[in-house]
Every structure is written in C-alpha cells, then in structure tokens.
Amino acid sequence: MPFLTSFIISITTWIAPLHLCSSQTPGQLGTTANIRHIVIGRCFTYTTLINPSLRFDCEEIWRRFEEAVIHQASCNVTEDDYNQVFHAMSQIQPCDRFLFWSKTRTLVHSYAAVVPHFWTLEDTLAGYMFNELIWCGQEEDSDFDFNSCPEWSVCRTHPVFSLWKRASQTFAEAACGNITVLLNGSIVNAFNRKSMFGSVELDSLNPHRVKYVNIKVVTNLDGPQIESCSQGSIVDLIHVLRSRGFRWTCTDSDPTLMILQCVQDLTRPYCQRHASILLQQQNLTSN
Ligand SMILES: *[C@@H]1O[C@H](CO)[C@@H](O)[C@H](O)[C@H]1NC(C)=O
Numbered sequence: 001m002p003f004l005t006s007f008i009i010s011i012t013t014w015i016a017p018l019h020l021c022s023s024q025t026p027g028q029l030g031t032t033a034n035i036r037h038i039v040i041g042r043c044f045t046y047t048t049l050i051n052p053s054l055r056f057d058c059e060e061i062w063r064r065f066e067e068a069v070i071h072q073a074s075c076n077v078t079e080d081d082y083n084q085v086f087h088a089m090s091q092i093q094p095c096d097r098f099l100f101w102s103k104t105r106t107l108v109h110s111y112a113a114v115v116p117h118f119w120t121l122e123d124t125l126a127g128y129m130f131n132e133l134i135w136c137g138q139e140e141d142s143d144f145d146f147n148s149c150p151e152w153s154v155c156r157t158h159p160v161f162s163l164w165k166r167a168s169q170t171f172a173e174a175a176c177g178n179i180t181v182l183l184n185g186s187i188v189n190a191f192n193r194k195s196m197f198g199s200v201e202l203d204s205l206n207p208h209r210v211k212y213v214n215i216k217v218v219t220n221l222d223g224p225q226i227e228s229c230s231q232g233s234i235v236d237l238i239h240v241l242r243s244r245g246f247r248w249t250c251t252d253s254d255p256t257l258m259i260l261q262c263v264q265d266l267t268r269p270y271c272q273r274h275a276s277i278l279l280q281q282q283n284l285t286s287n
C-alpha cells in the first residue's frame with residue numbers, strides 16, 4: 001500500500017502512529033490543506049473502487065469528524081470524542097489476515113502487497129482516510145487551524161494522536177484467528193511498550209478471538225541482528241502473550257522478508273547470493 005508509506009506505528013514516544021514525524025515537523029504545520037476534500041475523496045475512493053461492497057456515508061463521516069475536532073482547543077480531543085466517527089465507519093474484518101507491525105514501516109507494505117491476504121490498519125477505512133494527514137481545531141473559531149497545530153509531545157489528547165489510538169484499538173479488538181506481528185530485529189527494543197503496538201494494540205487483543213500470535217522478527221539486509229525470538233525485548237513480548245493466555249509462534253529467519261528488501265537494492269551481498277542461487281535453479285529447470 002504505497003500511499004501509506006508514512007505510517008509508522010511506533011516511534012519511541014507517544015508520537016507513535018504518526019509517521020508524520022519523518023516527513024514533517026508537527027508543531028510547525030497546521031491542518032493539511034484541503035483536508036475536507038482529501039478525506040471525503042479517499043472515502044469515496046475506498047468505498048467505490050477499493051471495497052465496492054461497502055456502504056458508508058462519506059459526508060456523514062466527515063461531519064462527525066468535524067464535530068469532534070473543531071470548536072475544541074487544539075490539544076483537547078480525546079479518543080472518546082471520535083466515538084461517533086468510528087460508529088459511522090465500523091467494518092467487519094476477515095479473520096486470519098491481521099498484520100501488526102512496529103518499526104518496520106519500510107517493509108510492511110511491500111509485505112502486505114506480495115502476501116495479498118494481509119490486512120493492516122491502513123487497509124481499514126479509517127486508516128486509509130486519515131493516513132498522513134494533520135489536523136487540529138481552535139477554540140474560538142469554527143474551523144480547523146490551518147496555521148499551526150501543537151506537537152504530539154505537548155499534550156496527551158492531541159487530535160491526531162487520539163484518532164490513531166482509537167483506530168489502533170478498534171483494529172486490534174477486531175483481530176481474530178491467526179494474527180501476524182512484524183518486528184524489527186535490527187534495533188534495541190523491537191518490542192517497545194511505548195509504541196502503538198506495545199501500548200494500545202497488544203492490550204486490545206482478545207485471547208478468546210485470536211488463535212495464534214505469529215511473531216516475525218526481521219533484520220535489515222546488512223544487519224545488525226540485535227534482537228531475535230530468543231533475545232532482547234521479543235522475549236518480554238512472548239512473556240506477556242503467555243501470561244495472557246495467547247498461543248504464539250516466533251520466527252526470525254523468514255526468507256520472504258529478506259528477499260523483499262532486495263527490491264530496494266539488489267546489489268547487497270545477501271541479494272547477490274540469493275539471486276545467483278535462483279538463476280542456477282532456473283538453469284537447472286530449463287535444461
Ligand atoms: C476540554 O474538553 C472538555 C470536554 O469537552 C471541556 O470540559 C474542557 O473545558 C476543555 N478544556 C479546554 C482547555 O478547552
């Protein structure tokens with residue numbers, strides 16, 4: 001899902017879901033220009049082209065969103081303020097397809113693209129509509145503040161953060177069957193309790209609905225390999241899962257996830273090695 005490239009579910013702080021941090025500096029930027037057209041347009045794209053079987057009232061979703069945000073102090077929007085918005089876009093999601101991730105943004109959407117049954121937060125209507133956008137209201141005015149919005153870190157009830165928290169929670173609560181969690185083994189604290197996965201999603205998973213939590217730890221092509229299924233914070237994650245009664249598996253050497261990274265740079269030694277093996281196999285089968 002290339003359009004969502006900037007959705008990082010887990011930075012080191014509450015800044016979490018939002019990627020925005022990488023491309024823009026929140027705090028300097030106001031509400032995304034043309035936000036109304038973008039949100040309603042994405043809603044129609046989603047319900048007309050991507051998922052035509054769905055019936056949603058895009059204008060109504062927008063109206064409820066506006067109601068939640070404007071006329072509010074820019075740092076005073078809670079998850080509950082979005083209740084009506086989420087009621088208007090509740091979606092049934094198929095089991096065995098849920099893909100969670102943390103600090104693997106570069107990889108997760110190529111992974112979801114090649115393994116087509118996976119379904120990330122950005123594949124939901126909410127994730128699709130609000131990805132990469134910034135917004136905040138202003139108390140004295142009946143419009144968004146297009147000049148500046150506060151930074152994530154300055155308030156606990158940031159309007160953008162609250163929406164992503166709510167969206168992540170809703171997504172995780174709906175998770176059922178086998179779910180997959182993609183974590184980054186090239187960093188310390190691959191499983192971070194402050195990330196959106198560690199602080200919101202994990203706690204919202206229901207052990208009665210989720211059959212298996214299948215953890216996949218992936219490292220960068222050039223390493224380093226800092227964490228694995230038996231090393232570092234992943235062990236803590238497994239401990240949490242166990243204590244909550246989840247069944248789980250963990251792999252830290254999934255070749256698909258490595259080879260996918262070669263799409264970006266085929267010259268890496270790992271890629272060259274595997275490319276020549278593949279070519280040899282091709283020679284064997286064609287001879
Ligand atoms: C924040 O919102 C609550 C409930 O909507 C309201 O009671 C409170 O006065 C607001 N605080 C500020 C600083 O605007």
Ligand SMILES: *[C@@H]1O[C@H](CO)[C@@H](O)[C@H](O)[C@H]1NC(C)=O
Pocket residue numbers: 103104105106107184186187218219220
């Ligand atoms: C792991 O995290 C680092 C630092 O954020 C990032 O540069 C790298 O692309 C990530 N690796 C994968 C496989 O997502």
Ligand SMILES: *[C@@H]1O[C@H](CO)[C@@H](O)[C@H](O)[C@H]1NC(C)=O
Pocket residue numbers: 096178211212214249
């Ligand atoms: C769920 O995961 C378990 C453990 O990896 C596996 O044995 C089982 O076949 C999976 N079921 C489905 C429906 O994918």
Ligand SMILES: *[C@@H]1O[C@H](CO)[C@@H](O)[C@H](O)[C@H]1NC(C)=O
Pocket residue numbers: 276279280283
């Ligand atoms: C495949 O076969 C061709 C000719 O049969 C040969 O020139 C080439 O080197 C072989 N490639 C590999 C990777 O073995």
